[in-house]
Amino acid sequence: MQPDFEKAGGLIPAIAQDAQSGKVLMLAWVNEFAWKETIRTGWAHYWSRSRQKLWKKGESSGHTQRIIEIRIDCDADAILYLVEQKGAACHEGYASCFFRSLGTGGDEPKIMEPKIQL
Amino acid sequence: MQPDFEKAGGLIPAIAQDAQSGKVLMLAWVNEFAWKETIRTGWAHYWSRSRQKLWKKGESSGHTQRIIEIRIDCDADAILYLVEQKGAACHEGYASCFFRSLGTGGDEPKIMEPKIQL
Numbered sequence: 001m002q003p004d005f006e007k008a009g010g011l012i013p014a015i016a017q018d019a020q021s022g023k024v025l026m027l028a029w030v031n032e033f034a035w036k037e038t039i040r041t042g043w044a045h046y047w048s049r050s051r052q053k054l055w056k057k058g059e060s061s062g063h064t065q066r067i068i069e070i071r072i073d074c075d076a077d078a079i080l081y082l083v084e085q086k087g088a089a090c091h092e093g094y095a096s097c098f099f100r101s102l103g104t105g106g107d108e109p110k111i112m113e114p115k116i117q118l
Numbered sequence: 119m120q121p122d123f124e125k126a127g128g129l130i131p132a133i134a135q136d137a138q139s140g141k142v143l144m145l146a147w148v149n150e151f152a153w154k155e156t157i158r159t160g161w162a163h164y165w166s167r168s169r170q171k172l173w174k175k176g177e178s179s180g181h182t183q184r185i186i187e188i189r190i191d192c193d194a195d196a197i198l199y200l201v202e203q204k205g206a207a208c209h210e211g212y213a214s215c216f217f218r219s220l221g222t223g224g225d226e227p228k229i230m231e232p233k234i235q236l
Contacts, residue, residue, distance in 0.1 A: 001227040022140030027196040039223030071216035078145040098189035105157030109119040
């Protein structure tokens, strides 16, 4: 069973979750090329939609994600990377890109975690 | 801060995570209509791409998702619903749609959890 890139128009969403804490770290996109690089190397790779290029997470920041396990969903059009995250997943310096809470939706955003000291 | 539906072409991915266990339950899609219904009602709503209609999770199965908290990512183009899941999130009867493991990617899929007895 492999991701169904064809059905999804070439790109599927990939969730990165910290394998130890269960924290959802980020959501990014994977095409077949990024998928194969992830499997070949054991490091999370994505496809940057804005830069239209392969992106090894942490290639410039050093904040890499080692793959512990990969899950695939029932429709094979989303994947879950369980990772060992080095440093901050978010480019803003937070452990998770989902550091802002909206409460149950009507609220002003509230920052839920400190920046990581590296 | 609200999701940036315009940037994303109208639809953004929404991750549902069990607020208690931290288990990632599913990934689906949200447009502005589904987003507003989620906030208005306190129950997770999505936009069904295949049926092209608003979809209250559990409306036919009873496997609803009560919203505990909503997180938004740094780019405002992905959201995370922390939910109280009733029954199985997956239409195949598993707690999570991500019930299949691919190991580190080269392996045959392996089912990681039992079906839920309801």
